[in-house]
Amino acid sequence: MSTQSKRPERPNLRHLRAFSLAVGERNISRAAEAAHITQSAVSQAVGKLEAYYGCRLLERSAAGVYPTELGRVAVERIDRALARLRAATQRAAAQQRPGAQQRSAAPEAARPETQRPEAARGARTPGPQALDRMLSLSQLAAFLATARGGGFKAGARLLGLSQPSVHRAVRQLQDVLGVELLEHTSLGVAPTRGGADFAAAVALILKEIDLVADDLDEARGRHRGRVAIGSLALGRSELVPRAVARAAKAFPDAQFLIQDGTYDQLLLGLRAGDLDLIVTAGRPLATDDVVEVPLFDDVLAVVARADHPLAVNGVTGLEDLARYPWILPRYGTPTRWRCDELLRKVGAPQSEGLIETGALVSVRALLLESDRLTVLSRRQIAVELESGLLAALDVPLPEPRRAIVATLRRDWKPTQVQAALLQELKAITEEWTAADTALRPSA
Incomplete structure (x- = not known):
């Protein structure tokens, strides 16, 4: 059985944050102070994260701590996820109605000590810039599944959890942020306007965290990641299958998904992190978070x-x-x-x-x-x-x-397999262009 299959679905968010702080501060004591937890808690968090990924992430010395080679690989992706989470919680909290912060603090005070996020264990409630420290990945996953499924029952089914546990996790998330992310409609439960923005951010946050394992696997020579390609027309019939066949030959343990659909459907999947790139005819872009790479x-x-x-x-x-x-x-x-x-x-x-x-x-x-x-x-x-x-x-x-283009998220950080697939797309179309030029009569 592979190391990846032995891991739980996702690591603990507090462990990821503690490791990131330790790398950034180069000191366990300063990391503990920044996280508002004890030094031993930081050390235990890093140890649990190393056990989760099955590799050494941090080296300790008399001068402090520093990341191993694999630690540097992991922290780059982890920091991207944490930055997204911080920005998303700040945007969500900015939509609080008057009195919402006071209401959100009450459930935390009433919750047993063992159930409170570590960052919340203190005399004062964190301000909007520290709200991300009070959240958990299970809360984020529960909210995203509910938003996508159209209700708590559907969200629970997507996650394989009980409906009460999903409902509780989403309520805790809304309590911390002090804003309603979901609303009841005639068709079921749907994200509010702010909830839709937060759901889009959560999808990319979870995607980045999931890719930490792929990055570490690739750094250890195990290319078992996944590439999801949205494809229309010409891309679906010839270009994408050829590129996938070449990439799969180079990385036989990797997984590839070719997804068809309308452009709007595929663009939504790309922006949500469900797809890594789209191959399609170029067109005016209605959003600035994606870019087109000409093929x-x-x-x-x-x-x-x-x-x-x-x-x-x-x-x-x-x-x-x-x-x-x-x-x-x-x-x-x-x-x-x-x-x-x-x-x-x-x-x-x-x-x-x-x-x-x-x-x-x-x-x-x-x-x-x-x-x-x-x-x-x-x-x-x-x-x-x-x-x-x-x-x-x-x-x-x-x-x-x-123009046939590859549409990507503007801030996309591809894994090696994903980058190889994009390179194969470029190589094949360069071959086509060269062949067409050779057949064209000279002036």
Whole structure:
């Protein structure tokens, strides 16, 4: 059995914080003072964290303490998680209603000593900047599961816990922050506006903490991490599978997930940390927490079955396109915009007898069984073009080139396996670009 499988689901948040403080202060005594706990508590916390990860994280000497090589790997990811938690709790606490802080302090005072967070054991209630010290990962996980599941029952089922324990953990979290994160709606329990922001932050906090184990495994030569890729259209049919196959060959113990869906669904998953990157056509970004990394320029074409009248006899003019029904990509996609522009230009009906789908398998079958036309990537149907099943018509398209990009979280810190997958995406598209350039006639 692997070391990872022996570990509980997640480490203790207080242990992570104590280790981070010890590294930052280079001194157990100063770390204890900063954490408002005893020196022995700091030492025990670090020891338990070392047992959890199965490696030495901290070296002790007469001059103080310093991280081992693995300790430096761990603390970089831990500090990212703690910084996210600190910022998220401060944003949430800023939404407190008058009197909320006083109300939130009451449950802590009434709670038995053994159930209070260590940072809360003192004569005064921490201010907003110290609220993160009063939280636990179980509270954060309970809230996120409830917010995503739409209720405490669903949240309990997601976590494999009892409903009362999940409800209690979420209530404790709200008491500490002094703000309501959930509200009852006609459809169940849903995050408030501030709760939705906090849930998004919690998802990334838990993601960072989970990746500590992957970073440490990779530092020890064990590449058993997981990469989750969201993919649309061309990426799903060819680019992403090729990149995953190459990365999986280099890292046979790693896990890969290829997730499809609409762009909005995948973007939501990316921002929540469920996905590590998305491969899609470039488009204007509505949020500043993600960035696009260009991969290559794809070429679109009007496509029909190989024995279509327009493929056999040729296109005499754009008006020919208006005589046949169309298959259109989903509304809101970059390719759909190009289709709509073309149909407006040729005067074809845009609302009568249309079929809309983003599934290449469906598009291919519809083209082969009808006289319908559509717009597709030439590379996406390279096999069908070479085998003579489909044909690309000689029709000028408005802006026939589209940028294919990898969309990432702006502050993403990839593991080695994740970085390797992104590198394979770049390598494959560089090969495609070089091949296209070689085939292009010289001036």
